Ligand SMILES: [Fe+2]
């Protein structure tokens with residue numbers, strides 16, 4: 001691809017047209033990305049016209065441009081939020097010094113690892129969701145799935161831009177490796193656990209976009225504080241897109257709950273009617289919420305302390321804290337010591353993962369409150385399980401806790417887990433509802449209520465994907 005067409009195809013505000021080094025790196029990488037997208041992107045829909053928004057600038061009013069596009073022709077762009085003039089580092093040992101415009105040598109490896117770990121989640125989620133189009137509940141939902149997918153693709157671009165522009169040869173190698181790992185693959189899995197979990201039904205998809213994308217939001221908020229200014233600006237712009245993913249998840253679950261509640265109010269059993277009953281929804285919630293809690297890492301972490309001390313990864317909304325150096329404070333949390341739960345104060349810097357997890361948990365609780373308004377109409381209440389339940393990372397991994405957080409033995413856990421987590425039969429039931437996709441404009445599967453309104457002021461029976469043509 002020539003430089004001229006490269007520049008046309010890649011909307012950007014990073015002055016790509018005069019950056020020869022970046023052009024050369026992208027000339028190599030862009031075709032590899034496209035072949036990854038064709039292999040691992042949405043299966044069966046590459047040739048369809050999809051009503052998508054494309055970021056064409058960072059102007060808050062003008063950045064979202066809507067039109068029909070075939071996904072392989074989507075214009076994945078590179079955008080950084082506008083610089084903050086004279087920005088200084090907001091936390092850690094270098095607090096108050098000018099933000100870095102280049103990678104500080106002593107933090108180079110750590111910073112690259114942070115960027116690669118974030119970057120790896122983006123293509124992973126596309127891979128996890130690649131077959132969902134074949135079981136969609138409506139063209140509206142199909143379009144939302146693809147919007148999320150192309151934006152996760154753009155988030156990969158955002159991280160690859162940083163690797164290409166600031167990390168030289170090993171950055172380019174990492175950028176290639178991001179296209180080589182595969183979600184769920186035995187030999188070359190994605191880096192983080194939740195991104196290797198299969199996401200093969202729409203209830204899981206909406207849980208993923210509610211809970212796992214919300215982990216993404218908190219990681220991005222923490223990285224948006226980074227003293228490395230290009231990373232901060234990149235993450236700030238990604239957050240504007242992430243908000244839509246969270247909306248898709250929350251509204252998807254909300255509509256599934258509304259459908260079940262409607263049937264219950266008519267005196268019917270949702271499962272008898274081909275909808276999803278509320279206890280099954282709770283079990284899926286328990287699963288996706290807890291695998292997402294794992295993504296925040298260990299409760300007490302010297303890595304997290306180092307990221308904070310180095311000024312690389314802060315707390316979400318760092319400006320709301322009084323002490324940005326955090327060398328003296330302590331943080332209280334539940335720990336597991338000598339087979340017992342104990343409440344302890346730990347040095348603030350080592351608690352940064354838990355601080356971020358706490359903010360995430362509060363945010364999830366607000367989502368549940370909104371879902372519970374619909375559930376309350378039929379006398380049901382969804383609850384978030386204890387942070388100790390069903391954990392595979394951190395202090396509580398390998399132990400057995402009830403969703404209320406009470407420690408129990410393995411045998412008791414195994415005897416009860418069918419009531420807490422989706423069983424094979426639950427998964428088979430949910431899948432059985434989604435065998436026949438709904439591709440008629442304005443039609444919605446029986447297990448989900450239609451949305452309150454359409455995308456970009458279009459009606460809910462708009463042809464969001466031109467499935468039936470061409
Ligand atoms: Fe993302």
Ligand SMILES: [Fe+2]
Pocket residue numbers: 152213216242245
């Ligand atoms: Fe996302």
